[in-house]
Amino acid sequence: METSRDDLVIAIRSAFLKKGAQQKFSLFALLIISILLIFIETLDTKPLNIMRSIFKDGIIKIASVAQFPNKIFFKTNQIIDQHFSVYKENKHLKIELNKFKKIDLDNSFLQAENNRLRIILGDQSEQKFQAILSKVILDTESPYLKSIIINKGLNHKIRKGMPVIFNSNLVGLVVDVNFLSSRVLLLKDLNSKIPVIIQPEGYLAILSGKGDGKPILEFLPENNNLQLGNIIYTSGKDGIIPPGIAVGEVNSLEANPTVNLFSKSDQLSFVNVLTTEVAVTSDF
Amino acid sequence: MTKLFDRLLIKIKDLIPLLILFYLSLSEINLEYNKLNFSSTNLAYIIIYYWVLKNPSKLAYGYIFFAGVLSDVVAGLPMGTSALIYLSIASVAAYVRNVTVTVSLFSDCMTFLLAMIIAFSISFLVLIIFKETEIFYQNIFYNFIITIILFPFLWIIFELSKYLTAQKNG
Numbered sequence: 001m002e003t004s005r006d007d008l009v010i011a012i013r014s015a016f017l018k019k020g021a022q023q024k025f026s027l028f029a030l031l032i033i034s035i036l037l038i039f040i041e042t043l044d045t046k047p048l049n050i051m052r053s054i055f056k057d058g059i060i061k062i063a064s065v066a067q068f069p070n071k072i073f074f075k076t077n078q079i080i081d082q083h084f085s086v087y088k089e090n091k092h093l094k095i096e097l098n099k100f101k102k103i104d105l106d107n108s109f110l111q112a113e114n115n116r117l118r119i120i121l122g123d124q125s126e127q128k129f130q131a132i133l134s135k136v137i138l139d140t141e142s143p144y145l146k147s148i149i150i151n152k153g154l155n156h157k158i159r160k161g162m163p164v165i166f167n168s169n170l171v172g173l174v175v176d177v178n179f180l181s182s183r184v185l186l187l188k189d190l191n192s193k194i195p196v197i198i199q200p201e202g203y204l205a206i207l208s209g210k211g212d213g214k215p216i217l218e219f220l221p222e223n224n225n226l227q228l229g230n231i232i233y234t235s236g237k238d239g240i241i242p243p244g245i246a247v248g249e250v251n252s253l254e255a256n257p258t259v260n261l262f263s264k265s266d267q268l269s270f271v272n273v274l275t276t277e278v279a280v281t282s283d284f
Numbered sequence: 285m286t287k288l289f290d291r292l293l294i295k296i297k298d299l300i301p302l303l304i305l306f307y308l309s310l311s312e313i314n315l316e317y318n319k320l321n322f323s324s325t326n327l328a329y330i331i332i333y334y335w336v337l338k339n340p341s342k343l344a345y346g347y348i349f350f351a352g353v354l355s356d357v358v359a360g361l362p363m364g365t366s367a368l369i370y371l372s373i374a375s376v377a378a379y380v381r382n383v384t385v386t387v388s389l390f391s392d393c394m395t396f397l398l399a400m401i402i403a404f405s406i407s408f409l410v411l412i413i414f415k416e417t418e419i420f421y422q423n424i425f426y427n428f429i430i431t432i433i434l435f436p437f438l439w440i441i442f443e444l445s446k447y448l449t450a451q452k453n454g
Contacts, residue, residue, distance in 0.1 A: 010382075012379065026345070027345050027371060027374060027375050027378060030345050030346065030348075030349045030367070030371050031368065031371050031372070031375070033349065033364075033367075034349065034352070034364045034367040034368040034371055035364065035368065036364070037353070037363050037364030037367065038362050038363070038364035038365060038368065038410060038414055040363075040364075041362040041363045041364060041414065042362070042414055052363075055357070056357050059310075059353075059354055059357040059358070060357065060358070062310060062354075063310040063311070063312075063354070063357070063358045066307060066310035066311050067310070067311050067312075069311075070311055138312075138358065140312045140358055140359055140360065142312060142359040142360070142361075144359065144360075144361060144407075144411065144417070144419065144420075144424070145359060145360045145361070145417075147360050175360075176360065183360050190417070190418040190419070190420045191417050191418050210420075211420030211422075211423055
């Protein structure tokens with residue numbers, strides 16, 4: 001019994017404390033450094049934040065180069081796929097185009113009517129948001145976090161919480177900012193919660209990411225009259241995201257309906273970050 | 285000249301596990317098939333376990349730590365999380381290397397399963413305590429299962445490559 005315990009202690013010592021022939025650090029020392037690093041990550045002081053930003057920016061630049069072969073591979077794959085489906089897609093797009101032409105006409109009429117009614121009501125407040133064009137340099141969908149990294153950061157006046165759009169559709173929110181890069185949390189991430197409005201009924205709800213591609217609508221009113229294809233826009237209730245940005249359409253009518261997002265996270269090359277410098281022009 | 289080239293080739297061959305580890309940590313590929321997501325970082329777990337178990341001189345602990353830090357920055361995890369996960373896997377492998385005499389695929393698979401349980405438990409703990417984020421357990425469970433299934437296949441490939449290299453060197 002005594003001997004087996006000794007053997008165990010020797011094995012543990014040998015594995016954790018001894019440096020091998022080619023090892024400069026012992027496992028134990030590095031494990032301690034890792035734990036310390038995690039603790040340091042929780043500290044929020046200016047010098048540490050500056051160091052972290054510089055370090056992360058450097059690694060992100062290297063990672064964007066390392067991801068280059070993957071990008072080429074996936075891009076080629078996409079191009080081949082598109083070539084094979086071009087005839088079918090063309091047919092489908094023609095039908096869609098006719099549908100959208102009709103919607104566009106309706107839209108311009110409604111917009112004109114809306115403006116007229118606003119003037120009658122005396123509400124001329126208008127929010128102006130500046131858009132900063134950014135390139136997606138990393139597309140990292142780890143099992144823990146669904147996010148993208150863009151090439152604009154603190155130096156370009158980007159701050160945490162700013163909304164990110166692509167083709168007028170919401171992509172996500174900025175959650176981490178370095179000097180030259182920022183991380184955008186995608187709508188499908190489990191931690192993404194966005195206040196939305198569902199048209200035409202005007203129901204308010206929270207769009208919650210599920211981590212698997214299709215977010216769900218939570219806190220909908222009971223006995224609602226939701227229909228498949230109802231369009232979801234940001235409601236602007238949080239005071240950060242401007243209202244009226246298209247998000248997606250209702251995809252299923254379950255207790256928590258799923259949403260088909262308009263922005264496809266795997267198709268993003270460039271996005272716009274909306275800065276929240278609100279310019280209010282009001283008569284009051 | 286030929287000798288120099290041969291030596292260079294041997295040096296590059298020695299660096300292959302390390303290069304793959306760094307590439308996987310930096311590139312973070314996510315493969316999706318029928319709602320099943322598999323992250324390339326889990327391949328790094330297999331590489332670390334195998335090489336620390338079989339030939340630790342090819343994968344120094346310092347490099348493993350650094351690869352973990354790189355992976356954290358790319359994946360958006362608290363810095364040190366992946367380093368801790370990678371090193372815990374290396375710890376299990378180093379311990380197993382010290383206590384085992386006979387080597388078999390089955391015993392390696394079993395100990396790898398233990399290493400994975402420890403690694404995933406650490407990742408949950410760190411993320412829950414330090415990041416306070418919601419975790420998509422289903423996705424992580426798939427990753428865990430696929431990593432376990434992949435291990436024997438990669439084990440065979442690595443062993444075969446080792447065998448072929450040994451044969452070539454006479």
